[in-house]
Amino acid sequence: MMVMERDPIADAAAHLRGRAQQNAPLGPTTWFRVGGAAEWLVRPADVDDLRAFLAALPHTIPVVAIGAASNLIVRDGGVRGVVIKLARGFTAIETDGNAVIAGAAALDITVAEHAAAAGLAGIEFLSGIPGSIGGAIAMNAGAYGSDVAACLDWAEIVTRDGQLLRLPAEALTLTYRHAALPPGSVVVRARFRAMPGEPATIAARMAEIRAAREASQPVRARTGGSTFRNPTSSESSLKAWELIDAAGCRGLIRGGAQVSEKHCNFLLNTGTATAADIEGLGEDVRARVRAMSGVDLHWEIRRIGVSMEQPA
DSSP, X not given: OOOOOOOHHHHHTTTOSSEEEEEEEOGGGSSSOOOOEEEEEEEOSSHHHHHHHHHHSOTTSOEEEESSOSSEEEOTTOEEEEEEEOOGGGOOEEEOSSEEEEETTSBHHHHHHHHHHTTEESOGGGGGOXXXXXXXXXXXXXXXXXXXXXXXXXXXXXXXXXXXXXEEGGGGTOBTTBOOOOTTOEEEEEEEEOXXXXXXXXXXXXXXXXXXXXXXXXXXXXXXXXXXXOOOTTTOSSOHHHHHHHTTOTTOEETTEEEOSSOTTOEEEOSSOOHHHHHHHHHHHHHHHHHHHOOOOOBOSEEESOOTTSOO
16 A cells, blocks of 8 residues: 655645645746745744744755745746745734834835834834835845834744744844745744834825835836945945946847836836846846946845746
8 A cells, every 4th residue: 555645845734724725826926926825824823923834844845935025036937845925914013212113024115104103203214115015135135225123123933943032133244135034934024113204294205215216216116226236336336227327228129028218227027027037137238238348247136936947
């Protein structure tokens, strides 16, 4: 008699109070609307649920966390192992003196609006970042003159073995679009410093940011935010979009993907793109910029999973 092998992921999820789904399509959850499925997609109910699941999951199984998927390409072959997506149990926002504490699944703009309503200034820049707090910390997100490093007090994470740790901002070694998070860990909550301010003045600043973003970026398209990091001053005095424009890439097309005519550091799914089209177009842009200026652009968009040639 043949004995069926037990699935260690299913075993770890057996007592999950949240949801676990096998072969879960990820493309529809991303802003690009492309990509394959997760071997397992896990949505824990709360921090304790996440801790118990990770503690029970064998360390040989890869884990990747995703947030609002606004700055993400999921490759067409899907993602092996476990994809963790935080949901309702991680969206709480509260004020704490001159600070805001937010769950990792809270949207950046919602946190900025909550602070504004409480008369707290200094984190308006979050209203111009389309994503969630966990992702903002993981990539030290920034825009409109500030970034997470300028206002983060601490972040709470759940480690790959299920421990809950509170790390001061200094422990994350926040640099341009990067945080030194332990491998396989998941950000679950964070505290941001702010300062007292006039609600009307704060709201006006957020309105300025919203207007500037809508005027300069393809916010209503299937896109993924800024594609490439700006080069360091030692690499180039030009921003990424300027280098891309100078290399003749504005409007460049590959399959169903296109470099935005409005802001050429944005890639678009025009309706029929695959993840391979979008990532391939990004590599085309990198090659043209390198040939024109010698600058090697680095991806800001996160890319996860495998190609169709290596199915999950």
